[in-house]
Amino acid sequence: MTNEENKDREITPGSTWAHFKGATSQVITVAKHSETGEELVIYKCMGNAGKTNHKDGIYARPKEMFLSEVDRAAYPEATAKYRFTKISDGPAPHVYLVTTRIRAINPDHAASLPTTDGLSYHLKSNKTGEALYDDLLRQVREQSADSALTVTDIAGITDLGPAN
Numbered sequence: 068m069t070n071e072e073n074k075d076r077e078i079t080p081g082s083t084w085a086h087f088k089g090a091t092s093q094v095i096t097v098a099k100h101s102e103t104g105e106e107l108v109i110y111k112c113m114g115n116a117g118k119t120n121h122k123d124g125i126y127a128r129p130k131e132m133f134l135s136e137v138d139r140a141a142y143p144e145a146t147a148k149y150r151f152t153k154i155s156d157g158p159a160p161h162v163y164l165v166t167t168r169i170r171a172i173n174p175d176h177a178a179s180l181p182t183t184d185g186l187s188y189h190l191k192s193n194k195t196g197e198a199l200y201d202d203l204l205r206q207v208r209e210q211s212a213d214s215a216l217t218v219t220d221i222a223g224i225t226d227l228g229p230a231n
Contacts, residue, residue: 076134076149078108081157081193087137087147090114091154097130106130160193164225165203167218169211186211191230200224 082094095109107127114123137145165188188210194202200221207218 075153077153078130078133079157080198081195083154083157084110084151085147085154086112087142087145087150087152092126092151094157095125098127108133157193160191160230162227162230163190163192163199163203164188164223164227165190165207165221166223167207167211168220168222169218189227 078094078097080094080096084092084094086092090112091114092110092112095111098107098109099105100107106129108130109125109127110133111125112123133151135150137147137150139145167186167188169186188207190203190206192199192202192206203224204218204221207221211218
């Protein structure tokens with residue numbers, strides 16, 4: 068498989084896939100079975116309207132099966148090569164203005180100064196929800212690691228729109 072073909076088969080959270088019967092699915096995450104260690108794709112089936120055997124909702128499917136080729140013996144009329152074909156990689160990265168709360172470290176005293184509203188950063192992320200907060204906080208802490216400031220948390224996040 069070429070690098071481009073590998074990218075088309077790479078499962079990432081937020082990526083959208085077309086089922087060979089016509090439904091659309093969005094990957095939530097890839098999980099591991101607690102007993103066997105088998106990788107499972109957790110996905111949301113959307114726009115099904117009776118095209119597949121299950122209704123719109125959240126499902127788990129073994130990763131190997133998710134990426135498998137269509138069984139031609141069972142579905143001779145199928146035109147797609149794979150059970151699921153990637154439509155998109157997921158949400159495009161956005162730029163965020165992130166304002167932090169910081170605690171300045173006073174080198175002359177063991178105690179830190181009070182926590183105050185701090186610095187602002189322009190950061191990119193394609194995460195959403197709690198994962199967005201965690202990703203932005205990680206980036207802020209990486210950028211401020213060499214300073215005498217300790218970032219305690221994020222005071223505000225403003226979505227500035229898609230990154231160019």
